[in-house]
Amino acid sequence: MFAYYLQLGLRSLRRSPMLTALMVMAVGFGVAASMITWSVFRAVSGDPIPGKSAQLYTVLIDNRGPQYNDNGEPPEALTYTDATALVAAGKAAHQTLFYNVAPSVLPEGNQSLPFIANGYATNADFFGMFDVPFEYGGGWHASDDAGRAAVAVISHELNQQLFGGADSVGREITMDRHTYRIVGVAAHWDPKPRFFDLFSGNAFGDPVQLYLPFARAVDVQMDTAGRNNCGSNADFGVGRDAWLHGECVWVPMWVELPDPAAAKGYREFLTNYAAEQQRAGRFHWAPNVRLRDVNDWLDHMRVVPPESRISLMVALGFFVICLVNTIGLLLAKFMRRAAEIGVRRALGAPRLEIYHQFLVEAGTVGLAGGVLGLLLTALGMFGVGLLFEPEIARLAHLDLSLVATTLLVAIVATVLAAFYPTWRAARVQPAWQLKSN
């Protein structure tokens, strides 16, 4: 019966081509607008490190006090002093700190020109905590951090550019006139949003190209290429050393705490640390610390661009209007066939069969709308690239799950929209229809 109804449905669609085209277009445009905006939204609002997002926390300490802080919130990163002290304390299962660097890279031996690469000055724990995959070698060891070793990890992409993709572990790379020994080549890695680097606004930035030990980078006076926030506090000194040991924040810090008990313990430790600073006379206020996990941090930093949210809302509203439109048109289409329904009912078809027939017909409209929607979505993906900046636009892509969702949403939405018209169709009184003809 299903196949027969499908055939009937297709025939009926051909009978009033204008009305059908109108419905298919409404469903197609509605679903395409929703899917395009949804694909961007899901990319910007996704969990960048599923499975671990509840175990990774960023550490924040109020070093400015109630007068200068941001409505009671501590600044969004740590000072060099606090970050290095907390990492050295080692109270969490793993802890890392970093700052953004942009050294000039001179390719080994050959004659090509230097270029700027972006990277992180960080410690050995970084790679394990953030699940950085490796193609060759691995991260450096804690002893390299302690020994301030001149070692580096480079990305797959940088390895392609410098060494043609060969195993470059053990070879050398020159950054800002200093040589570093490569200990690992990371495989392609680009979590979106890049949750740990929100302080410098790199949630959707270009993938990182290299990593080197934090202590080493500080030794060679590699300056931060990220944000440096001194707040409104007047007493920070002059010169690099005063800045380094002063109260400007520029070092994000993350800890890995496997369970809530560990998180509770760490929060206590942090509070004690701040209390100690108060006793030592550095802070003139009660401890004000935060421990925010990945999702909390993404929320707090409002990482989803408002444009993405607004577009999604508008597109969904658009889709609802398209569906209201479809309900009206289906109603017109079905009621036009009241006579046909009357005959079927008079010949003994129960209401359920009428339901079947018309819902299947609506399903075919939905399918046709879905196919059109898919074409428009593909077109729209291309358009997003023209309309929005590459950082956001490249997040939108048509994958298998989006194709399936598009078709499914189109069919389900149309069938749902068809319930009311079908109900009306099933209520047609056979006697009345037969009489008037």
Place this chain on the structure above:
Amino acid sequence: MQIKPILAAMRHHKAGTVLIALQIALTLAIVCNALFIIQQRTARVSRPSGVEETDLFVIRSDWADKSDPRRIDAQMQADLIALRQLGSVQEASSTNSFPLRGTGWDNFIKLQPDQVKMTTDAAIFFADERTLAALGTRLVAGRNFTAGEIGAQQPRDALHSAQVIISKALAERLFPQGSALGKTIYVSMGRTPSTVIGITDTLQAHMTGSWANPYAYNAVLIPARLLNDYTYYLVRARPGQLAAAMRDAPKALYAQSRMRIINAKDGVMSFAQVRRRAYERDVGMAILMGIISVVLLAITAAGIVGLTSFWVGQRRKQIGVRRALGATRGDILGHFLTENLLIGIGGVLIGAVLAVGINLWMVAQFEMARLSLAYVVAGVVALLLLGQGAVLAPALRASRVSPVEATRSV
């Protein structure tokens, strides 16, 4: 025109009436807000930068060897001489940032050294005596820096700011009564005062984010070369020679020294490119909202045509009867137009409430401005006209129904 028979007819097809009214309501709500977003974004994009944008371009030069500050300083001065000697170049200046750059250095500005909260925030532009000429920005009061006042400093040094030039908006913000000229302000967060020696005409800051809207025109010019890991050169080409200057300038810089990096992708950007990049998201949003509005209006119109056609088809016999009883074509046309107008009015009333509601929600969520009622009124008029236009074709068809229909198929 009698309303009662129309209302009676509408009672007979409640569902269709409600659906059309609902569609008009939702369309009005969304189109009003979409148009408002378009207006807001285009207003942002068309703000003046205060810069003479034609013939201006910027070059970013990163130092490949990150050598010592004295060498960077010498190199920057040599670079500027080389740039100014080019036939296609009218003026050149070094800076750390420029209007519409997007990111950069901003400082809290205070009027007293021990003030707890800032008075306002402002972009810090390192400048020399040629910067204003390169930007094409005039002074409205005071004087420009002299060559002798231009110093050099590293990022963490005390700000070389005994004398500063500030933008008009900043001057007005700091000293609403009277001129800022000759007054002292605190730009470095330290305790050293800066004397305002000049006030520029409108000059936009580098910050383009919405958080910086209150500070968008606040800028402080510091008379120094910033010896950082990189520098920008603001270069003004001779009139009409932008392309040539953009080609010549990097070559001249490389001829000066090869130990620099000028990114092939965006190392040299015309100011038009700077502007496009700064407002890409706003323009994209405006276009997206425009497309959605147009398609939405088209779909709503098509929906009204579809449903009204169906009604006309359904009521051919009744129309025939009315015609046979003496109704003119005009009467029938009027019936359908009035019916649509009534439904439309119902729809726009709900829609106007919805539009304002959605806007209030967006104000709370996204720090958007309040919807001006003019948009709602314009939207109401547009949708009523759209409804009348859409219903015209089916209504004309109805008016052509012959009185003979009354006698058929009974």
